[in-house]
Amino acid sequence: MSIGHTLLGLLESGPRHGYDLKRAFDEKFGHDRPLHYGQVYSTMSRLLKHGLVEVDGIEAGGGPERKRYAITDAGVTDVAQWLATPEKPEPYLQSTLYTKVVLALLTQRDAADILDTQRSEHLRSMRILTDRKRRGDLADQLICDHALFHLEADLRWLELTAARLDKLREAVTS
Amino acid sequence: MSAPAGSLLAAVDLRKAYGSTLALDGAEFSIHPGEVVAVMGPSGSGKSTLLHCLAGIVPPDSGSITYDGRELATMSDARRSALRRSEFGFVFQFGQLVPELTCVENVALPLRLNGAPRKQAERTALAWLERLEVDDLRGKRPGEVSGGQGQRVAVARSLVTGPRVIFADEPTGALDSLNGERVMELLTEAARSANAAVVLVTHEARVAAYSDREIVVRDGKSRDMERVV
Amino acid sequence: MGFGVALLLLSTALPNVLSARHDREQARMDYTYDLTEPPKADDTLVISDVDTTFRDKDVRGRLMEPEGPRAPLPPGVSRFPGPGEMVVSPALRKLLAADGSALLRERLPYRIIGDIGESGLVGSQELAYYAGGSGLAARVDGSQTARLTEFGDPNPTTEEPDPVLVLLNIVVIVALLMPVAVFIAAAVRFGGERRDRRLAALRLVGSDSRMTRRVAAGEALAGALLGLALGTGFFLIGRQVAGSVELMGVSVWPSYLDPSPALAALVAVAVPSAAVLVTLLALRGVVIEPLGVVRAAKPARRRLWWRLLLPVAGLAMLYPMVGQGRDNGDFNQYLVVGGVLLLLVGITALLPWLVETVVGRLGAGGVAWQLAVRRLQLSSGTAARMVNGIAVAVAGAIALQMLFAGVDGQYTQETGQDVRRAQMQVGLPDGVPMAATVQQFADTKGVRKVTALWEGYLGDTSWDTETGPGLSTELTVGDCAALREVAKLPSCANGDLFVLEGAEYSVDGPALNRPGRKLYLESYGRGDVAEVTWTVPAGVGTARSITDPAGSRRGGFLMTPAAMPEDVARTVRGELYLSVDESVPDASDHVRNTAARVDPLADPTNWTATRTSARYDSLRTGLLVGAVCVLLLIGASLLVSQLEQLRERRKLLSALVAFGTRRRTLTMSVLWQTAIPIALGLLLASVVGITLGGVLLRMSDTPVGVDWASVLAMTGTGAGVVLAVTLLSLPPLLRLMRPEGLRTE
Secondary structure (H helix, E strand, O other): OOOHHHHHHHHOOEEEHHHHHHHHHHHHOOOOOOOOOOHHHHHHHHHHHHHOOEEEOOOOOHHHHHHHEOOHHHHHHHHHHHOOOOOOOOOOOOOHHHHHHHHHHHHOOOOOHHHHHHHHHHHHHHHHHHHHHHHHHHHHHHHHHHHHHHHHHHHHHHHHHOOOOHHHHHHHHO | OOOOOOOOOOOOOOEEEEOOEEEEEEEEEEEOOOOOOEEEEOOOOOOOHHHHHHHHOOOOOOOOEOOOOEOOOOOOOOHHHHHHHHHOEEEOOOOOOOOOOHHHHHHHHHHHHHOOHHHHHHHHHHHHHHHHHOHHOOOOOOOOHHHHHHHHHHHHHHHHHOOOOOEEOOOOOOHHHHHHHHHHHHHHHHHOOOEEEEEEOOHHHHHHHHOOEEEEEEOEEEHHHHOOO | HHHHHHHHHHHHHHHHHHHHHHHHHHOOOOOOOOOOOOOOOOOOOOEEEEEEEEOOEEEEEEEEEEEOOEEEEOOOOOOOOEEEEEEOOHHHHHHHHHHHHHHHHHHHEEEEEEEHHHHHHHOOOEEEEEEEEOOOHHHOOOEEEEEEEOOOOOOOOOOOOOOHHHHHHHHHHHHHHHHHHHHHHHOOOOHHHHHHHHHHHHHHOOOHHHHHHHHHHHHHHHHHHHHHHHHHHHHHHHHHHHHOOOOOOEEHHHOOOOOHHHHHHHHHHHHHHHHHHHHHHHOOEEEEOOOEEEEOOOOOOOOOHHHHHHHHHHHHHHHHHHHOOOOOOOOHHHHHHHHHHHHHHHHHHHHHHHHHHHHHHHOOOOOHHHHHHHHHHHHHHHHHHHHHHHHHHHHHHHHHHHHHHHHHHHHEEOOOOOOOOOOEEEOOOOOOHHHHHHHHHHHOOOOEEEEEEEEEEEEEEEOOOOOOOOOOEEEEEOHHHOOOOEEEEEOOOOOOEEEEOOOOOOHHHHHHHHOOEEEEOOOOOOOOOOEEEEEOOOEEEOOOEEEEOOOOOOEEEEEHHHHHHHHHHHHHHEEEEEEOOOOOOOOHHHHEEEEEEEHHOEEEEEEEEEEOOOOHHHHHHHHHOOHHHHHHHHHHHHHHHHHHHHHHHHHHHHHHOOOOOOOOHHHHHHHHHHHHHHHHHHHHHHHHHHHHHHHHHHHOOOOOOOOHHHHHHHHHHHHHHHHHHHHHOOOOOOOOOOOHHHOOO
């Protein structure tokens, strides 16, 4: 999961302090693993360096926690690109996908598109596996089947999420 | 928007309503000879209606369907029926084998509907049963064979007339995964070797994985994933 | 099921209807058939039969004149109508008020003062009236006009029942009841596939096979009881409806449709137990598994021998009575009922075997044919059950038709009337002025020609003696043209007299033709008037009798009006033979109106070439009415079961259409599917029907002849019902074939 892209996405709805960013991240995505402050600041400085964010203002008192960040145009493009790129089908993909969907919803992008794109990617992998399975021996078949079942599970999750997008939108934007 | 060049069967801007429910709302589709296209989407999204329109079973309310240069949407019912008999093949989830006919008679049925003499039709039918590895069922009735066997018989029936497009609506819906895969394998292999296109409606990814590409139908609108990416 | 029970109850009520009608008829009987007429007293009534016909409807009419305060009232009438007044049946009141009834209103110019109650009518739609008359006493003649002290047949059971008619009666009732019973048995099996699924679900939740069977039996029982209740309801409704309809001139009161308690109880017991029995039998061949019902792997092939046993046994029961005829006493009713029953039940046993055997051998053919044949092969039992009812009904009807056609000759008499010479006859009471009356009829709309003959009887001595005259002959008065209708006259002028030679019956004419001989004219039983005599004059010519319009060669004397003495005119009765232009609308009714105007007692009749016995007629009508009802109801239920079957196959039909099956192919296959078993059923029905008819004819000692026309008619009716059912099921079939049926999820 790309924390950078996630934080960037969160910034899209408006400039925030580093502390706010951490809180928003934890609230929406960090259910079991809250972000460390250090992680936030190191990520933000990396994004600053690439010109994806800029410092919107510094409050009196100095210190890194007083900086307010805003997303740049380059940053918005980066987020959009990230969201549109399907993830490589692999195990434990859900958290990234979930983040992407929520971010898309938060930034008024088409979350269903993300899911469709992802499904297409998954199917591409499944086609390859299916094809290999058809040509291969029993061992190949069993190995491919294992992968196929995992991919299928992902796809089921995709379908389910697609069917619940409206509810999810309500939940994350409230 | 017009149908992509070189396509065998293409639909543009299909609309179809059943009463007040809009089943298709501007759906698009195209398929090339020998291609297997999966039509995916949640249930109630209009996949089956899209298949029915493409196959000329129901005429769309508006939009155009071209098959091999002919316009299907405005064709008379008799001509569409004739087309279905000779150029299309069908596999459904269930309710398709005539229970009182034997398996070989079931497979021979489309040939006989086209006017083939009984003996000859049944010979051809038997060859297809052999190809789908169920020739031992020839004299049995559908009630006496298992679901997977029955579905293979149905696949044989869809292929027996040498169709150019095969429409399969959840062909493995009633089967376990092993049987389902076998049926899909046989179906796609037979179709590819005959250079027949397959329109495969399914909600199962593992079944869709036998396709070359997929389109997604949602709320009556279609999305061709190949062209989006 | 409900319909079946209703029909069954109706059939059990039928014998009651006939007897109830008969009883009512007897109770209002106003003929004395008595030679000794009661003298005028304060408890006597003079009544005249003035029945008439309006268009093709018969109207029962009576003129009444009470002769004292204790005169008997006819049933259903609360007070005597005075002269110029009448009481009418509700149906007649309605008819009189109708638009097209001007001619009838003109004929019955009486003021309506009340209704005839139910007890005075044999049916709700009967047309009847009682009008007040005057001066009737002078016209009492013991037949048309009579003096009574009470209504009702004085000795009601005089008529010995004709064994052949009784036989017919039994067969009619059995033949009507059987298809209904068969139909009910089939109805029990309706929805069998759905029941199987339900039973399988029961097995799934843990009931064992025996429990399941019990449940099935219980279900059937409950269904039968429900059917019984529904049927009773239908019957009660139908009874009321029956009160307002008229079929072939027969209408009934709802109260007539009163099943005899014993038969009703039999129905109440037999229907549920039959339902349970049939269900258990049906379940015998199947194994109910938790996941579905498995038909026993190879259903036992239907065996022929025990199926043949039934009809053979039936024949055996009837055989001893062959050749018995009407003269050898009554038929053994139990044997007749049993034999007919077994023969007809034999059909239901043989038909499944026949269908299975034939269908199993049917082969090549088009796709529609193949689909139909294969379906029949798989479920020949269902197919046979569908047509069982119709086959039994048709077989029974064929047998009865044959029987009727066979005994037709015995109950249909040639009237001898020559309908080419005259189409109507009007009998005029005596004393009606001759010339004026003839003119009135000649002026009536639609009358082409009037042949007026006045007729009387001559005897050589007075008619008022114990023995009557030794020699007697007919006297006919008419103008030359009229007389030429009865005799070959070389020449004729008004004033001529002839005596007839070559008469059929009345051959005493020439013997009485002695000039100066005094002959006595019969005065129709009116002893209070001095007897009229006539002296044979000289110069009576001789003429040859020819067949008169009424079909006989009369004898005696012919008189032209000028040759008739004044007082003779009082003793002769006018018979007018009318040639009517039938193309004139209501010509007959114009004639009847003229007749009523001339004298209410004038009796106009329309001629027919043959006349049938009234009882035989009503039986035949009853059969026709019953057969039609049965076939219609069976047809209706066939339609229901056909639709149910189609609905069960809806998905398959849609799929077949999807892969390009022509609608015509599917329609044809449905038609074949019904037509094949029906054809077999009707074939079997014809064979059994003709056999049964033949045996019955032999029993009634009538030459056996197959009335192919009626066989064709009955099988045609059966086939027609099936065709109608198929046609009616086509629209839903076409609807089911629409691809929407594929939209299942």
